[in-house]
Amino acid sequence: MVTGRKNALLWIHYLVCFIVAAAALFPIVWMAIAGFKSKAEVLVTPFRFFPKEWITSNYAMILKDPVFSRSMLITFVGAVIFMFLSIIIASLSAFAFARLEFPFKNTLFVYAIITMFIPGTALLIPIFIVVTKMHLLNTMAGLIIPGIASAGHMFFVRQFYLNIPSQLEEAALIDGSTRFGTYRHIFLPLSYPPFVIIGISSFLGYWNSYIWPVLIITEPKLFQVTQFIGNFRSERSSEEALLMAGGTLTVIPVILVFLFFQKHLVQGIKLSGIK
Amino acid sequence: MRISTKWNTWLTAYLMILPLIGLLTVFAVIPFLYAWYVSFSDWSFYDPWKFVGLKNYRQVLLDPKFTKSVIVGLKFSLYVVPASLILAFLFGHSMRHLRGKSADFVKTSIYIPTIMSGVIASIIFLFIYEYQGGFLNYAVGLLGGDKIAWLSNTKTVLIAIAVPAIWLGFGLTALIMLAGLLDIPESYYEAAELEGAGSFTKMFKITLPLMKNVILFLLVLGFNGSIQELVLPMVMTQGGPLEESQTPSLYIFNHFRDDILMGNTIASAILLFIVCGSVAAVLFRLVNSEKAAD
Known part of the structure; x- marks a missing residue:
C-alpha cells in the first residue's frame, strides 16, 4: 500500500513537471504555428490552435523582405563579433587577476567588480551621451563596444583559472616560457567550459537587446532583429501572421545555439557556485 | 635578471587587464x-553646464508621475518575485523526483523562454491578451466568464505584464532552485521518515531552512530585475492606461525622450538607483545574518 501511494505521488510529480514544461513552451509553439496561418486566422474567434490550412507564404514573404534578412544577418555578425571580443577581454584579464602578481592588483580588481553593482537603468542615458560624443551613433561599433567588457564574465573565468593546478605552469616557466606563453599554451586550451558559458551569455545578450539599438540606431540598414520586430508591430500591425513568422525566425538561431550547448549551460549554473 | 622578469610580469599583467579596465572606465x-555631475545641473546637448544644486532632485520627487512609477515598480515586483519563487519552488520540489530523459526534456523546455528577448515575449503575449480572438479570453469564455480587455483595464494591466515577466525569468529561477534542492542530502529525509515525520514536517523543518540562502539570493536577483523592467511595458502598453503600467525605467525613458534638459532624467535614474540599492542592501543583510547563524 505504501508503494502504491508513493507511485501515485511520483505520477503527480511527473504530471506537474510536464504541465509546467507545456506552459513554458506553449507561447513559442503558438507563435511558430500562427506563422503558418492566413492573415485572418491568427486572431479568429473562436480561438483555434492549428490553422485550417497550413500556408508557408508568410515565412517566404518575410524572408524576402530585404530589411528583415539584412537585420538577421547584421545582428548575427554583430553578435558573433561581440561574443569573441567579450571572451578575449574576460579571459585576458581573468588570467592576470588569477595568476599574476602586480602592484595595485586588489584595488584594480575591486574597481572592476564594483561596476557590477551599478544598475543598468542608471547607466543607460549617461552611456548614450558618451557614445554620442564619440560619434558612434548609427554604427556597429556603437552597438558592440559599450557592452563587451564585463566584470561578471571576468570573475567567472577567473574562478575557473584559480582552480587550475600550478605545476604545469611552473614547469613551463622553468623551461623559459614567458608569463603570456603559459596563458597562451596552457590556460587557453583548457578554457573551453567557461568560454562556452560566457560566449552564450554574450551572444544572447546581444541578439536579444532592444533598448540600446532603439536608442542609437536610426538607419534602417543597421536595424537589429528585435528593433525590426518592434517596428513591424507598430507600423504594420494588421499583418499578424507575417509578424508571427518573423518572430519565429528570429527565435530559431537562439534556440539552436542553446540546444547545441545546453549541457554546458546547466554545468555553468553549477560552476558559477551560486549553490 | 630577476628584476627584469618582475618588470616583465608587471607589464604583461597591465597589458592583459588594460582592455577590461579601460572599457569599464569609459562605459561604466x-x-x-x-x-551625478549632470544631475546637479541644467544641461542639455545644446547648452553649457549650469549648477543648480538639488533642484532636479526636488522636481523629480515632487513629480507625482515619478512617485507613481516607483509604486508601480514595487507593485510589479510584488507580483513577479513571490509568484516566480513559489512556482519555482513547487516545480523544483516535483522536479527532484524526475529521472532520465523526461528530466532532461523538462529542464530544456522550461529554460527556453529564458533565452527569448523581451520584445518577442511582449508580442506573443499581446496576441494572447487580444480582446477578440486572443487565447486568454477564449479560455475565460470556456469557464463561463466575460471577455476582459486585459491591457487597457487599470486593474489587470500590471498583472498582465507580470505574467510574461514570470515566464521569461522562470527557467533560471527554477534551475537555481532545483540545484539548491538537489544539494540537500537524501539521508536527511530518510532519517526524518524513520522518526515518523510527515511531508509538512519535512518541508518546514528540513527543506525550507536549508533553502533559505538560495531563496534570499533569488529574491535579490528577482527584485533587481523586476524593479528595472523596461521592455515589456514599453512594447505592450507604453505605460498606459493612465500610467498604471509605467515602471520607473519607463518613466526615465519617456522623460529622456520628452525633456531636453538631461538633469531631471538623470536625477530620477539616480533616485531609482538609490531605491534599488537600499532594498538590495537590506535583503543582502538578511542573507549575511543568515550565514552567520549557520
Missing part, C-alpha cells in the same frame, strides 16, 4: 560619475 565608471 565615467558615465556613472558623469550622471
